[in-house]
Amino acid sequence: MKILFYFGGFAPIGGIETFCKNLLCYLQNHNYDCQLVCWGPNSPLLQSIEQAKIKIVRNPWQWGCRWNLPDWLLLPLGIKQIKQSNIVLFGKLLPIEILKRLKLQIGNSTKLVYITPYRPLVPTAIQEKKQLLDALNLFDLILVQASAFIEDLHQIGYQGRIEVISYISQQPSNLKPLPPNEQLQIGFLGRLVEDKNIPLLLEAFRCFQEKYLQTYIAENNQQQKPSLHLFGDGHLREQLEQLAEKLGIASSVVFRGSIPNHEVEDAIASCHLFAFTSHTEGQCLAALEILGCGRPIVATDVGALPDILSDSRLGKIVKSTNPNEFADNLMEIAKLIEQQSISPEMIRSAYLEQYAPENVGDRYEKILNSLLPLSS
The missing domain is CATH 3.40.50.2000 (Glycogen Phosphorylase B;)
Incomplete structure (x- = not known):
């Protein structure tokens, strides 16, 4: 199975970026063909992903751009890679026009999955709510990290498949004792x-x-x-x-x-x-x-x-x-x-x-395989 993490802007440090690295490395180690598409500067996080033999397709565009320009510049590279993938994961919600263009390039055999980086917020303006719902409806599955997030998505109007699963962390190393108690x-x-x-x-x-x-x-x-x-x-x-x-x-x-x-x-x-x-x-x-x-x-x-x-x-x-x-x-x-x-x-x-990272990783495998039962 080919799994693509279509990330957009990849910051040098951050929770969602670290989770991306952890998940891709876990899946790669379990014989999935993983790839990352992103824009942004090179960083130790990206280097650790490369060291895990995961292919990275990156536009080196830097930060501070208006009109979502880096995401548009990444689009041709993204379309090329998305056509070769079975499942595409999104750790950030890209502009809806970009998502629509990506959706047009794939058939029903490629599944789109959105992993929420924050608790979904229900927009107050009707037009914004409709636009957000249109974007969410492009996904075959949304992964959330807490059961409370499901109700938020329902309030927005999303009625598609939702699964609750935590981020996967890296395996902790040897446990270290607490520091001396002289100073808390x-x-x-x-x-x-x-x-x-x-x-x-x-x-x-x-x-x-x-x-x-x-x-x-x-x-x-x-x-x-x-x-x-x-x-x-x-x-x-x-x-x-x-x-x-x-x-x-x-x-x-x-x-x-x-x-x-x-x-x-x-x-x-x-x-x-x-x-x-x-x-x-x-x-x-x-x-x-x-x-x-x-x-x-x-x-x-x-x-x-x-x-x-x-x-x-x-x-x-x-x-x-x-x-x-x-x-x-x-x-x-x-x-x-x-x-x-x-x-x-x-x-x-x-x-x-x-x-436990192995248990969480195993659950990600089962959820992703359920999207493509014939290919697993």
Whole structure:
């Protein structure tokens, strides 16, 4: 079976890009003929895909273009490759005119699959809703990461086939112990952009630090102030650094910058727990990577995070966006760590019960094969 991942713009780093690499590598290792079509600069992620013997057809166009020009320039290459494929996966929703042109070039034997990168949002304008529905109806299957996303698609009007399946993460390496307890370290892993709502995280950390110092420093003078480590970069970094200064926590907040893919597990292992305060999310592949490394998570009630953290052994979901309430939940997890009521071994075990890469990959195989039963 020939499987093509028609990606569009492939960023040097990102959750959906990393998932693309993980899925293609898994399928390639299980004797599928995989290929990636994309535009954008070369990157370590793309190089790792090439090292897995996956063919990449890439237009090296860079970012910052209007009118979807890079996607249109990629179209001739895409049409050529899509005609040779049995299944075409889309990790992003391309402009409908491009999708229509691609659809015209294939027969019923080639199946189109859309993998949602974020929770589907129902447009308020009637025309926008109709246009989105027209685009969704071009697909033979839509894969979502949480059951709540199905209702969103139904509200848009989509009545086609939908399957719920998580992103596939890479197999975690040897489990690393928690850092020494002299200083509690909270981590964040992701881009410093609006969707991640880092201002709430900084405000919640300030509240948490106050609560933590009142609880523990008075009992143990050797205990140091907790610190917050932000692994990732983005255009909001300078603004967030200024906010940390304004909140009086700059000395305890460390902006680590972008982390190469091969250093992510070490970055995760350097912290005791992680926090996400996002406005919106899809699967949040970073959360799966963190849990695979045996670290708990406190997160807002968005995207697939409620499904991921439905097992209380993995962390807590916070339904409020009040910084003080988020801080209370951080305190609960910090106490469990201090009491040794949760451990990296317990967290990884609970994570693997639901998200073991081999099990998730096997399910992707079964879903994709079901689209072409005669070819499998």
